Amino acid sequence: MYLILALLGLPLLTGAVFFVFDNLKIKYAFSIIVAAIHLAAACLVFSGSNVPDFEQWLRFDALTKLFLLILSNVYFWVMINSYQYLFFSPVAKPEKSRKIFYNMTNLYLFANTLALISNHLGLYWVALESTTLCVAPLIYYYRDKESLEAMWKYLFLVSVGIAFAFIGILFLTLSMHGTDAFEKGLYFSNLIANSTKFNMIWLKASYIFIFVGLSTKIGIAPMHPGEVDAVSNSPSPIAALISASLGGTALMGVLRMLQITSKTPVYQFSQIMLIVGGMASLIVTVVFMFRLNNYKRMIAYSSVEHLGIVVLGLGIGGIGFIGAMFHLIYNSLTKMALFFMAGNIHRNYKSREIHNVFSLLKDLRWTGILFLLAFLAVVAMPPFGIFFSELMIFQGLLANGQYVLLSAVLFFLLFIFIAMSRNVFKMMYGSTKINEAEINQTNKPFDEKLNITHLSTAVILCVLIAMGLFIPPALYNTVSEIAKSFNF
């Protein structure tokens, strides 16, 4: 019982209480404690201690355990780095946006955890909608034109998307009509148990609506722009939070629907939908990667690409499915590392344009190296985990005999690699076009002290390498349990 309290009660309470306080230091301390407790609870849940399911309202199967661990891990790291960020971020009128920062993050944690562990589709929907509401003011942190526009677009697009998801839920109830499951209501356990008795047409329609609706939040093309604008204009801890954890929660809905349709003839269709979604996001990323000049936007598009690969892996099934699960874990870690370092660069170079940032390796010694390592992680260089998960997904593609698809994926990945490395290396070394000497006088010297963001990024990268080569047995068991529940 105390686990539920830790997971849900505490964040809600602190979120509400903080409306009264406005001393930032206490708020920071409190939210770190809450985050730590939440992480401890998530680990306990992950390692199998049983939790009451509130007469079917909550559900703790392997999938929720994994996603819960990802969420709390991301939230913990973001909270640690948020204070460092709040004080130095270049904001015109900081105190107004700082006041509501910690309230919204705690409420976000509450809504997100509720969405993950809810067993009822409607409850999941409401929690997802409330996460959007919590995140919207956080995006508007900088209080300038871009962040306002990003917040508006994100809010509008995602709420329209989620409205379509609600239509999907209604279609699901329609498909349940006339069967005994109808009385038992929209509980996942009930839906998964007797999904074979549903009406196939409505099930297919509900799958489409839910997939399209939720993909605005996950960031799968062609519904990705809202997500990309939000991530590229929000402060970097929030950007890390959105791209690392929010994508996963929305993906939970799609996974649940996949689970429901897994025993029915609609399964092949839902897999094709996922593959199409995955490929579309890869194409979109390739197209935009060559045209952009803002490194935060570049990282946003790389998260669209990686979530596209995850969805592609889910659509393939078998070893590809397992690869997609690992890819999700590794992607959340890499995104955090990338965004923290991007935050550092933004703070020192005061601009998000790539051509204004140069000789990173020389001036910001630590940030440069860590940003380079994070970039190598995101581009699937071996010691880091993403290389192994992508290899599993390629293996799944081959097992299905999709040679054409595999070569297309490799082609896109190569060109994304070319575009991204061109941008990152332009930032890394001295810019040859502008005469470096007179530029240096203007914004020198950078304060390159070793602060907490560097330490946390370094720890994240080490965890990424360790988890890449030697997968912990608990994780292996959970992932194979999930695979069994999707009957692979």
Added chain:
Amino acid sequence: MSINLFFWGILIQSLCAIIPLIIKNENRYSFLSHFGALLGIVFSLLGTIGNLVFGSSGLIYIGFNPYWNSLNFRFDSLSTFFVLLIQILSIPALLYSFSYQKPYIASGKKVKLYVFSFIMLIVSLQLLTVANNAVLFLVFWELMALLSYLNMVFENEKSEVQKGSFIYFVATHLATFLLYVFFLMLHQITGSWNFSEFHLVFNSTPQYYLLFALGFIGFGIKAGFMPFHFWLPKAHPIAPTYLSAFLSGVIIKLGIYGIFRVFEFLKPTDPILGWIVLAISLISAIFGVWYALAQHDIKTLLAYHSIENIGIIGIGMGIGLIGMAYSNQTIIILGFAGALFHTVNHAIFKSQLFIGSGIIYQNLHTRNIEKMGGIIHYAPWLSVFFLIGSVAISGIPPLNGFISEFIIYNSFFKTAGYFGNYYPIFMLIMTVGLALVGGLAVACFTKVNSIMFLGLPRTELKAFHVSRLEYFSLGILALMCIFIGIFPQPVIAFIIAVLQGMPIVNSFGNDFSVISSAFPAFSPFTMIFLSLILFMTMTFLFKKFLSRKSRIAKPWGCGYQHLNERMQYTASSYADELNLIPSNILMIKKDAVVPEDIFPKAGGHFHSHSHDFAEEVIVRPVYSKIIKSINRIVFLSKNDIRVYIAFILIALVSYLAFAFFWKF
């Protein structure tokens, strides 16, 4: 026992790599890490030799991953050969890198990252050749590419360094993608990740040719065969010289190691594959050396020579492949022995030439040979070592280059002998091709030596500082060249031992008496070359004794007394006639301003530059076409919210239509 000695050595090296990150003082950590790594290499060298002598082909497990099962290492004969090559070559490379970085440290450049990545590069190379699990192999393969990239950006202020290293990084990444598919398909067919289980019967797998193509092109890009070599002339000149010496001496050989593994996995029994490999290698050899002839930048020239030597190694492997197709053991042995021997030779003399050019670069700060000249008067010993290197590389008798080309010539004659019908004609073409390559190499290296070292210095030269350490590393390599040239027997015995261990050789019957008969007799060589050198010293002493008086005077020059350095032959004029023949392939662009009036005033100038065919005609247009077509997809880029909502509607409608009209 010897295996954990090897791993102890690796441990020491990686520790020394981490030293620079701890110690602050530049000179101290550079000294400590370099000589610590040397100690580590000696340890692992003893380990490899130990287990070669005692022979242990067991698997060494370092961990278990649920999806890639056992991550293990194996010391089979081929990997021991390449590990030994890497370890022997890394000794002079490390010595030279230490002295190369000294002036840079003095001028206050932070070399922490580069020392770390160079030593880790050596460690990852050694582990790469010994890795037995495909995923572990891929991990170390990418690590090698990454670390050599990190090392290549030593002087990253210059834009050409940024461009060249970027092209290198993308090329290796492209090669790795091909290898992903290659190893995944092999895993799918054989169901295991270990190299030892990757052997496949030829006709059982439909995708056999696809697999061969993937493997060959994947490793060929790294080795530098002609059509996929575009990154090599871009990456070598900009890399710091100790890295380019190591890159072309050792890292390219890993492409060859990979191709040997491809032969081992697929055991090709179709001679056409052999012919394809032969054709590609002949083209790489001939055009490699012809491009080298047209270059003015010493390191690009040496890079193209690496392509030529890789071509010669490829010819040896092609012959071996044909032998495998007809399962005739003598041909296999001759072909592969020639290839392996030339790998050793090339690693030795190419590192020597690169180190020499590096020393010159450090003193003259230019790589353009047209600005050099007359260095022999300032650094005689350096020019002696460079001369030995260039005589060896063009395959001239007393030195080691000749021995490996001799084996390959013999394999031509033996192949023509064994298989009747058209083989003699093709083998004749191969012999003449190789002879042409030899002739061009002679022309190219006479050009390089004479323009750089002999004659009058084109830019005034003051002091020419070469540290004792550099002389020592050049000395080791020169001695190796001469020793192998005159006493090839020990290296031949070692290569025969390696060949016996290779499954592709011993699976066609293992009565190794046939091997000794297949090999041409090497005993006369030692006798001939020794007497040749003895005769030369005798005549030289005789000449010195007989000519009682010799005088130094102005060069004759048919009576014109005021010879100055601008009247000398330059590199482009020397090679001009030879470059005219394939001028459209070499794509030589000449811009010359010729003063017309009778008494011409100053201002005339001549500059010729050759562009790389593969890059200008294949890589650049394809790349720009793809980028153009990507940018043409513009409709996605309107950032108006109504367009986003319209996307949602369109996606919804199209999915619904697709769902209800799709028949399943």
Added chain:
Amino acid sequence: MEKLISVLIYLIFIVSAPLFIGIVNKLKSRLTGRLGPSIFQTYFDLKRLLRKETIYAQSASFVSRIAPVVSFSSILFAGMILPIGFYKPLISFNGDIILFAYLLGLSRFFQILGAMDIGSSFEGMGAAREATFAVFAEPIYFFTLGSLAFIFKFTSMYDIFHSISLNDPSFIIFIIVSAISVFFLMITETSRMPVDDPNTHLELTMIHEVMILDNSGLDLFLYQYSSYLKMLVYATFAADFFNPFNVQNHIIGFLLYIIILLILIGNLVWIETMMGRFRMKNIPRYLLFAASIGILNLLIYTFFNK
């Protein structure tokens, strides 16, 4: 005993090298109506050079001191491989045709370096031309000798030449074809008339002469002697193709060898007096022509002899 005879033959070969050129000059002057120098004039020149003082250029380094020695001794060793007068040569093992070609390559390498060492544009021009024509000479050698090696499946000089038996008519075609291309190889390598005029003194036209322009005294002695030796080596190489009726008796063999040499001299002199020089630009084209003849006889063999 066998070894002793071949050593003796080899010594005669070395001593008589200048004589060969002497006879050629004598015959040439006779044909052009001049009395011409005595056939031993070349020996006198060599003796004169021995006494002369060797002068080195300022810009010359140790390379120009060792270059004549290396090129002289490598041609000497190349001579050892050739079966002179159909005798078993001093060095003969499987694959010595490759050693022969590359030894000549070694002498060429150091001769070019010696020329470039002085740093004057004349030597540079000679060296560049020498390097270019050498690139085309090697294919001719390998085409002719290689095709014979493939036909007879031997790779040693002595075995190849001994397996040519002229009594079988199809072999006569091979011999004639390869003789033409080898004759052309001889002319290019030893810089005789159609490719390069040996006794011209107009620097712009010289190839071989200009490389040794700046050498004097003992160096010139060594270079002159090695060019005479090279001439005799290529003449013997050309002569060896005509091993008539696989004669066993050595004395008759040696006499036959001398007769063939004289015929060769006649040929050489005839061409030198009759023909002018080729233009420098299209010499590579002639060399390629000579090389393509070589491949002809292999085609003949493989296709007709099925």
Added chain:
Amino acid sequence: MENVLNILFCLSLLYLATTTRVDAYLKVFVLQGILLFFIVIMPLINRPSVFTLILPVTILLVKAIMIPLYIRKKIIIELEVKRNIESNLQQFNFLLLTVFSMIAVFISSNMLAKYTYIDAIPFAAAFSTIIIGLYIIIFRKKLIVHVIGFLVIENGIFLLGISVASEMPFLIELAALLDIFVVVFLMGIAINKISSTFSVDDITALDELKD
């Protein structure tokens, strides 16, 4: 009786398609709120228990009174917004589009009604409301109109919920309504900020975020 209310709902949609003035949009939205109230009340007439009445009353309260008041007070009066809604598609084409889509929806819902257990008219009405709501968002420039379009979509979804007579637990319905209200509330604040920072409140101003 429900069918009559649904048809009235479709009529309100058609009216939406024709008007060009903003406060007309608002009036139609209020009408739809009232219609929804009656549709929900209709089946509950025969068993009037307080508990079941909470839902329709909240719908009436939220949809008919609170949101319109909020929009009218906060947006139209404070910002003296220009009356007409600029649209980037002539009115006539927009009307044609809505009519065609409604026809298509009605045909397809009849076809569906044969196979599966749904009654055609309410389903068609709900679905066409959703689609028309989308058209309003896509083809109008004003931000307020976008909000109203979003609310029309919410009405459509609610109508769909009722027509499917889903046993959605009471708490979830209420939470959904609450969510919608908060979203509109946030959008209202956002529009305030946009019109103050961008000085013009139609969508074309929002193109700062280039790649």
